[in-house]
Amino acid sequence: xxxxxxxxxxxxxxxxxxxxxxxxxxxxxxxxxxxxxxxxxxxxxxxxxxxxxxxxxxxxxxxxxxxxxxxxxxxxxxxxxxxxxxxxxxxxxxxxxxxxxxxxxxxxxxxxxxxxxxxxxxxxxxxxxxxxxxxxxxxxxxxxxxxxxxxxxxxxxxxxxxxxxxxxxxxxxxxxxxxxxxxxxxxxxxxxxxxxxxxxxxxxxxxxxxxxxxxxxxxxxxxxxxxxxxxxxxxxxxxxxxxxxxxxxxxxxxxxxxxxxxxxxxxxxxxxxxxxxxxxxxxxxxxxxxxxxxxxxxxxxxxxxxxxxxxxxxxxxxxxxxxxxxxxxxxxxxxxxxxxxxxxxxxxxxxxxxxxxxxxxxxxxxxxxxxxxxxxxxxxxxxxxxxxxxxxxxxxxxxxxxxxxxxxxxxxxxxxxxxxxxxxxxxxxxxxxxxxxxxxxxxxxxxxxxxxxxxxxxxxxxxxxxxxxxxxxxxxxxxxxxxxxxxxxxxxxxxxxxxxxxxxxxxxxxxxxxxxxxxxxxxxxxxxxxxxxxxxxxxxxxxxxxxxxxxxxxxxxxxxxxxxxxxxxxxxxxxxxxxxxxxxxxxxxxxxxxxxxxxxxxxxxxxxxxxxxxxxxxxxxxxxxxxxxxxxxxxxxxxxxxxxxxxxxxxxxxxxxxxxxxxxxxxxxxxxxxxxxxxxxxxxxxxxxxxxxxxxxxxxxxxxxxxxxxxxxxxxxxxxxxxxxxxxxxxxxxx
Ligand code: ADP
Numbered sequence: 001x002x003x004x005x006x007x008x009x010x011x012x013x014x015x016x017x018x019x020x021x022x023x024x025x026x027x028x029x030x031x032x033x034x035x036x037x038x039x040x041x042x043x044x045x046x047x048x049x050x051x052x053x054x055x056x057x058x059x060x061x062x063x064x065x066x067x068x069x070x071x072x073x074x075x076x077x078x079x080x081x082x083x084x085x086x087x088x089x090x091x092x093x094x095x096x097x098x099x100x101x102x103x104x105x106x107x108x109x110x111x112x113x114x115x116x117x118x119x120x121x122x123x124x125x126x127x128x129x130x131x132x133x134x135x136x137x138x139x140x141x142x143x144x145x146x147x148x149x150x151x152x153x154x155x156x157x158x159x160x161x162x163x164x165x166x167x168x169x170x171x172x173x174x175x176x177x178x179x180x181x182x183x184x185x186x187x188x189x190x191x192x193x194x195x196x197x198x199x200x201x202x203x204x205x206x207x208x209x210x211x212x213x214x215x216x217x218x219x220x221x222x223x224x225x226x227x228x229x230x231x232x233x234x235x236x237x238x239x240x241x242x243x244x245x246x247x248x249x250x251x252x253x254x255x256x257x258x259x260x261x262x263x264x265x266x267x268x269x270x271x272x273x274x275x276x277x278x279x280x281x282x283x284x285x286x287x288x289x290x291x292x293x294x295x296x297x298x299x300x301x302x303x304x305x306x307x308x309x310x311x312x313x314x315x316x317x318x319x320x321x322x323x324x325x326x327x328x329x330x331x332x333x334x335x336x337x338x339x340x341x342x343x344x345x346x347x348x349x350x351x352x353x354x355x356x357x358x359x360x361x362x363x364x365x366x367x368x369x370x371x372x373x374x375x376x377x378x379x380x381x382x383x384x385x386x387x388x389x390x391x392x393x394x395x396x397x398x399x400x401x402x403x404x405x406x407x408x409x410x411x412x413x414x415x416x417x418x419x420x421x422x423x424x425x426x427x428x429x430x431x432x433x434x435x436x437x438x439x440x441x442x443x444x445x446x447x448x449x450x451x452x453x454x455x456x457x458x459x460x461x462x463x464x465x466x467x468x469x470x471x472x473x474x475x476x477x478x479x480x481x482x483x484x485x486x487x488x489x490x491x492x493x494x495x496x497x498x499x500x501x502x503x504x505x506x507x508x509x510x511x512x513x514x515x516x517x518x519x520x521x522x523x524x525x526x527x528x529x530x531x532x533x534x535x536x537x538x539x540x541x542x543x544x545x546x547x548x549x550x551x552x553x554x555x556x557x558x559x560x561x562x563x564x565x566x567x568x569x570x571x572x573x574x575x576x577x578x579x580x581x582x583x584x585x586x587x588x589x590x591x592x593x594x595x596x597x598x599x600x601x602x603x604x605x606x607x608x609x610x611x612x613x614x615x616x617x618x619x620x621x622x623x624x625x626x627x628x629x630x631x632x633x634x635x636x637x638x639x640x641x642x643x644x645x646x647x648x649x650x651x652x653x654x655x656x657x658x659x660x661x662x663x664x665x666x667x668x669x670x671x672x673x674x675x676x677x678x679x680x681x682x683x684x685x686x687x688x689x690x691x692x693x694x695x696x697x698x699x700x701x702x703x704x705x706x707x708x709x710x711x712x713x714x715x716x717x718x719x720x721x722x723x724x725x726x727x728x729x730x731x732x733x734x735x
Contacts, residue, residue, distance in 0.1 A: 049365040050148060052124045053077060056117040057095070059128025060107060061424030062441065063341075064091035067126045070357035079120050083107065085434045090424055104434045107131045110138050117147050124148035124364055126357075130436070133340040134161055134210075150364045152262075152339050156313040160337040163207050164245050170334045173312040175305045178324060178333040180247025182207075192224050194246050201249040204228055206235035206242070212282030213238045213696065217249055234697055253491050254325040255279065256291050256332075258306035259348045261359055262315040263369045270303035270373065271348050271356075272380050277489040278478060280400045281696070285471065286478060287344035288387040289351045290380070292449060292487030302332060309337055317363050318345070318356055327490050343390070343441065346420060350386030350445040352379050385452040386445040389460065389475045393437040393468035397502065397556055401667045402437040402693055403468040406430050409600065409616040409632065413462035418445045418455060431468050433668045433693065439470065449487065453479055464639075466616035466632035469556065473639055477501050507554065507568060508637050509585035510606060515633050515642055516550045516570030516582060518602050518615035521595035523548075540577055547573040555630040555641035567645045611636050661710075663703060663727045665720045669693040674716055676727070680709045688727055691720075700726060 054077040057064045064080055068091070071078045081099050082092035083106050092098040099116050101109055108131055117125055125147055127133035136157040142149035151157070160166045164182035171177055180202075181194035195202045195218065204227060206214025214235030216227040232242040259271040275291035276284040290299065306321035320342050322335040345356050354371070362370065371379070393403040410427040413419055423440030431437055444459055446452030460476045478484055481500055484493065494501060507515075524544055549571045557565035570584040582589045593604045604611045613635040633640045669691035676688050682702040689700045689712075708730040714720055 044367050049367060050123070052148060052361055052365050054079070054120070054122045054124075055150070055361075056113070056120065056122035056125045056147075057081070057091075057128065058107065058113050058125050058132055059130070060086055060089060060091050060435065062091075062422045062438070063128035063343075063424075065094045065424060066422055067128065067357055068094045070355055070361070073355075074358065074361070076361070079116065079122055081107065081113065081116065083434075085432050088429070090426060090429065110135075110141060114141060114145055114147070118145065122147065124150050124361075126150045126360070127340065129340050129343060134338070136161060148364050150317065150360050152316045152319065153314060156315050157339045159313045160319075160339050161208070163205060163209065163336055164243075166336055167334065169312055170309055173308050175309055175312075175334045176332065178247045178250065178335070180245055182245045182247075186243055188225065188228065191228060191244070191246055192221075195224055196221065198246070198248045201251070202246050203249040204231045204244050204246055206231060206239060206244055208239040208241045208243070209235060210239075212279075214242075214244070215282055230697065237692070250324055250326050250333075251492075252327040253277075254291070254327050254489060255284070255322065255335075255491055256294070256302060256325045257320050257322040257342075258302050259342075259345070259356075260306050260310045260315070260319050260321060261356075261363070261369060262310050262317065262319070263363045264316055264366055265368050267369045267372070268307045268310050268315065269369055269371065269376055270306050271352050271354060271376055273299055273302055274344055274347050275489060276344060277491050278484070278493055279491050280396075280494050282491075284344065285390050285392070285475070286387065287347050287390075288385065288449070288452070289347045290385065292489060298330075298332070305332070305334065309334065313337075315339075318360055343438075344388050346422060346441065346443040347386045347388045350418075350420070350443060351383045352376060353383060354379070384445055384447045385449040386443060387449075387452050387456050387479075388441055388443045389456060389479070390438055390471075391440045391442060391463070391465070391475070392471050393431045393439055394471055395469040395556070395666075396471050396474040398666050399698070400471070401698060402433070402696075403470075404431050404433045404437065404668060405468040407439070407465060407467045408618050409464060409466035409614070411462070411464040411614065413442070413459035419459055420444075437468075439465065439468075450485070453485060464614055464616075464632075464634045466618075466630075466634075469641070474501065477503075505638065505640075507552075507640055507642070509587045509589075510604075510609075510611060511633060511635050511637050511640055512552070512568055512570045512584040513582040513589055513591070513606075514602055514604055514611065514613050514615065514635055515552060515631055515640070516572045516584065517580065517591075517593050517604060518595065518613075518617065518633070519550050519631070519644075520548060520572045520574075520580075521593075521597075521602070522615075522617045525595070525597050540574075545574050547571055551645035552631070552642040553645045555643045565645075568642075661729045661731050662725045663688070663700065663729075665691065665700075665724045665726050666698070667691075667693045668719070668721050669698070670719045671714050671716050671726075672697065674712055676709050676712060678709050678711055682707050682709060691726075704729075 055071055056079045057067050068078050078095040079097040080092055080095040081101050082089055083101050083104055085104055086092060101112055125142055132138040134157055136154040139149040139154040139157055159169055167177040167182060179198060201217060201219045204216045204218060209215060214231050216231040218224050218227045231244055236242040254277045256273055256275050258273045260268060261271060262268040272289050273291050274287050274289045276287040278286035302323060309321045310319055318341045320338040324333050324335045341356060349356055394400045395403055407425055407427050407429050412421050415421055420443045421440055425439055431439060442459055444452055444455040446455050457479045460472060463472055465472060481497055549569055552568045553565040573581045575581055578594060579592050582591055589606055591604050591606055595602050600614050600616055602613050602615050613633060616632040631642045671689060672692045673690040676682060684702055684705040686702045687699055688702055691698050691700060709727060710730045711728040713725050
């Protein structure tokens, strides 16, 4: 009683007036009207339930591993799938049975997946997220084949899968939507005139879109047609459908979403909300619960709307109702419902103590929801604050373009009840260009938001990844950013805090000294490969006491026409075993240092401090001949990626000096469109080519004014690797 007095509104036990009239809903919604009883939890007669003892996991990576974990806890047998490029992927090793589907795109091969499920006696299919998880046809086929699709009925996926249709349903259920045009007249003229009516800025969205794809912000009328073209082309490529809607662009929005759960008995509960406002490319990178600074009454209003949304489409299982919250006016609008488990579901698990995958299986069996709304509220009150950081192979300094490559070194933070890592990769795996570049999710919980943020900052400090470029350092900067710590979140946060989040970092003298020492040790170690033990136990020879100079460049330094990356020199001389004189950044340091090759740990006693750092120097077979081997230094002063600077004679021999006039591909990609030809003189920022990577289009623009195109190296349709020459310009006239 005490608690319910504090919590007057319980979304799970809505008064009847909240339930939309049957006539206004999709036919499937009528089912949810049968009963609406959030207290109907309790024991079941096992024999009345659908048996789910064996599940096929129709997904890959961390989510497949995640589902498998819960299945293992409950004695459920699992079958996993993989494709040719995923042959060695961790998820395929997480179950006793795993089947090869063949080509890269085969996670979408419904026939094969259903056949494997039947042949292996799987009673249910868990679709994870992405791939077939929101495919109504697939859900329908599962139903027809007598296999339980772990998710909502196909009709609910249909209703919610279309951004236009779902909004019509929501408006009928009295849930507010962003003002916009969602009509079937898709002519350019109509769309343009609708945009004009709602006044700029507007947002074009692919009706079938997801993951931020097929979405363009249009600031002025002049941009409209270009943006429409590119949104449509991206939508066609990604979803095979280029219908769009146009809506008012909210200038200072927050993304707040509600985790809902519904069972087959008409019960719906909200498991709290998540704020996912920290986004880049309209995609989330940090998610937290509860949403910071949201009034209790507002939270309840959101939960209430979310439960109504789920009820309106006869929902079953886990779903997320996304809202856009106008930080200026305080208005909240329905955005869309995702009819599956979300990437960020662990945040909710942390603040409710509920295993959402376990609930999915229970609901699929026909059980009632294990908790009612009041019980959920009590749990949320006890569990504090949780936050998730998505760790991607991508380069924040280059517009967050995806990266790929071997994970040369991975060191995870210590995990426990409050720190969790969900990952599909281990050290030695390859992050390939075939699939999403998310490496892992780091989730932490704290008693308060501040506590959670401190733990997140520390855990990110301890998270080391060498190989592809990652966003780990960028995430560290966000979680320490003052406004973020104050809870001042909005979807434009990254853009607004550019200065703070993209600082020009210099490599410190100490860091450079450490890079030099580690390279020295590594070279000495290689020479002594036959001896065992760690430094300085090898037999020192005269050559170990010779002075050496190493030249480095920043691996992420800007290169290209007219840009010569700075060369940083460090000289190292061993004076007596383990004692060195090191010169870097015009400073001379007398230091002692030890190197433990097995753990890549360098301990350096500078005159004023001791540093323990990890230095990852890739083995020779991983050397990239064009860019050099990146050395990853994780030091107390920050992490740095360095490459050995090529000696000038080598640059000449390879002809790489000419590359100064070339534009290189920032990532492995396919050439979609070429806009220039040899002889063209281009202005700064003029579009040269459009390339595509991970179904995302990137426009390559001219880096300078009045450059003459000498050669376009590749034609449309060709694929290129990262760092490969795209356009060569005429050498500028000598001044
Ligand atoms: P997707 O399904 O591709 O993820 P959403 O419709 O969920 O697309 O929108 C993704 C993100 O785009 C939201 O989280 C929000 O940041 C932003 N967004 C969506 N609609 C609007 C809008 N009308 N105004 C401003 N930002 C929006």
